[in-house]
Amino acid sequence: MQRVLIVGLGLIGGSVGLALRRWAEERKSDGRRPLEVVGFDPNLDQQRAAEKLGAIDRGAWDLAKSAREADVVVVATPVRSMRQVFSDLAPHLRPGTIVTDTASTKGDVLAWAAEIFPREIHFVGGHPMAGKTQSIEGAEADLFTNATWCVCPSVTASEESVRTVLGLIAAAGAEPFFIDPHEHDGFVAGVSHLPFVLSATLMNTVSRDSSWRDMKTLTASGFRDITRLAAGSPEMHRDILITNRESVNRWLDAFMVSLNDLRQALSTTDEAAAQVALDAFLNEARDARALWATQTTREGELLQATSAELQPEGVSDHMGRMFLGGFAKRLRPLPDRSSTPPTPKP
Numbered sequence: 001m002q003r004v005l006i007v008g009l010g011l012i013g014g015s016v017g018l019a020l021r022r023w024a025e026e027r028k029s030d031g032r033r034p035l036e037v038v039g040f041d042p043n044l045d046q047q048r049a050a051e052k053l054g055a056i057d058r059g060a061w062d063l064a065k066s067a068r069e070a071d072v073v074v075v076a077t078p079v080r081s082m083r084q085v086f087s088d089l090a091p092h093l094r095p096g097t098i099v100t101d102t103a104s105t106k107g108d109v110l111a112w113a114a115e116i117f118p119r120e121i122h123f124v125g126g127h128p129m130a131g132k133t134q135s136i137e138g139a140e141a142d143l144f145t146n147a148t149w150c151v152c153p154s155v156t157a158s159e160e161s162v163r164t165v166l167g168l169i170a171a172a173g174a175e176p177f178f179i180d181p182h183e184h185d186g187f188v189a190g191v192s193h194l195p196f197v198l199s200a201t202l203m204n205t206v207s208r209d210s211s212w213r214d215m216k217t218l219t220a221s222g223f224r225d226i227t228r229l230a231a232g233s234p235e236m237h238r239d240i241l242i243t244n245r246e247s248v249n250r251w252l253d254a255f256m257v258s259l260n261d262l263r264q265a266l267s268t269t270d271e272a273a274a275q276v277a278l279d280a281f282l283n284e285a286r287d288a289r290a291l292w293a294t295q296t297t298r299e300g301e302l303l304q305a306t307s308a309e310l311q312p313e314g315v316s317d318h319m320g321r322m323f324l325g326g327f328a329k330r331l332r333p334l335p336d337r338s339s340t341p342p343t344p345k346p
Contacts, residue, residue, distance in 0.1 A: 002035050004168075005060065005070035007085055009041040009050040011132060012102045013076030014139030016172060017055035022141045023171035038066050049136045067092035072100070072164060079103040080239040086116040095120035098161040100168070102128055104188065104236075105243040106152045106181035113154055122161035125152035125181060128174055129192070135233075145173035146301075152181040189247035194255060196237055197248065199229035 004020060006013045017037045024035035039056030040063050041047040047059045060066035067073065067089050077085050082103060089099070099121055103109045106125050113123040130147040132138050149169045153162050169176050179187075206212055241248055265277035296302055 001032070002071045003069055004035060004037050004072045004074060005066050006037065006039045006056065006074045006076060007041075007063070007089070008075060008077035009039050009043075009046050009055065010076065010135045011138050011143075012128065013039070013041075013074070014050050014053065014055040014136045015130075015141065015143035016074055016076060016102070016168075017050065018053070018139055018141035019144060019172040020168070021054065021057065038070070040066060046136055050139075053136065053139060055136070055139055063088060064092045067097075068094060070097060072098045072168065074168075075099065075101040075103075078236055078239045079105055079109065079243050082109055083112040083116070086112055090116050090118070090121070093117075093121050096122070098122045098124065098164050100124045100126045100165050102126055103243075104192065104240045106150070106184045108243045110152060110154060110181045114156075119156050122157045123154040124157050124162055124165040125154065126150060126165060126169070127152075127184065127188070128169075128172070129188075130174075142173065144169075147174045148177050149174035150184055151176045151178050152184060153178075185244050186247045186250075189244055190251045193240055193244060193248050194251045196229035196232060197241070197252065198255070199227050200237070203227045203230040 006017050009017070017039055020035060020037050024033040024037070027034055036058075037056050038058055038060050039047060039050050040060040041050065050056050051059050070093070073089060073093070075082055075085055075089075082101060086099075093099070095118075099113070099117065100123070101109055103125075104127060106127060110123075110125050113125070117123055127150040128144050128147055129150065130144050132143075149172070151162070151165065151169070153165075166176055206215065209215065261277075262281055265274050265281065268274045268277070294302070
């Protein structure tokens with residue numbers, strides 16, 4: 001039986017555990033499952049909650065002992081705590097043990113792994129592109145279904161260790177995407193980290209205004225959708241921003257250039273010029289959004305779960321014409337990411 005140790009039992013760690021336990025249950029033979037999931041969290045209440053939820057087979061009260069017994073270790077703690085977690089694990093791992101993580105940034109994490117783990121430990125960085133604002137209470141086995149799971153193997157990781165991590169990803173229902181760690185950090189800074197910075201900034205901007213008490217009664221779905229990310233863990237977002245500050249700053253600079261262009265268009269006294277500039281700005285955004293929304297998977301399904309937007313009865317006639325009359329004819333398949341991964345070995 002293969003033993004997986006999950007360190008950190010929040011939303012991501014708990015969901016990994018639920019997905020792996022379901023996979024193991026479905027492959028049970030003679031009453032025995034091919035996989036045991038052990039969980040450790042320094043917050044004992046969180047660890048007990050994970051046990052009660054069924055995210056782990058049993059809790060680990062001695063991290064050193066559990067590390068010695070593990071075949072695979074999944075570190076799902078906040079990113080800035082990972083260096084210390086790696087240091088705590090390293091003396092106790094058996095040669096050949098595979099370690100992976102779920103951090104939202106990869107450059108620092110790969111550097112810490114190279115510094116701390118001996119060569120006999122195979123580190124394969126990972127980042128599932130899925131999540132919610134809840135913690136362990138919101139964990140679910142389907143959280144990663146059809147999600148992209150970034151894979152960043154260390155230079156010393158064996159081919160066998162990479163295959164094992166790909167099997168874990170397949171068991172969770174996700175799709176692997178191999179990427180350089182620094183390229184990863186640049187990409188996610190734009191599509192993941194910048195959005196929650198903007199969400200938090202909007203929430204702070206309007207809520208600090210003296211009229212917020214009355215203004216908030218007018219908020220609707222647009223405000224709710226844009227500010228949803230601001231409800232996430234401040235500690236998690238803080239750690240992500242600190243470990244990816246260079247890339248986030250680059251995207252903030254680009255965003256402020258675009259925002260300033262919009263401000264200049266609104267500030268001009270030439271109404272015709274303002275209309276031209278605003279039309280160009282808004283049309284570019286609409287068209288880019290449409291192309292993104294109609295991207296498909298290899299199976300022909302909409303990648304971003306935007307099917308409701310493509311129903312003309314669900315949107316304005318204008319939006320319906322835009323999607324169905326133009327861009328739906330130009331569905332762009334997702335580039336091939338990797339071959340189908342193997343499943344975890346018993």
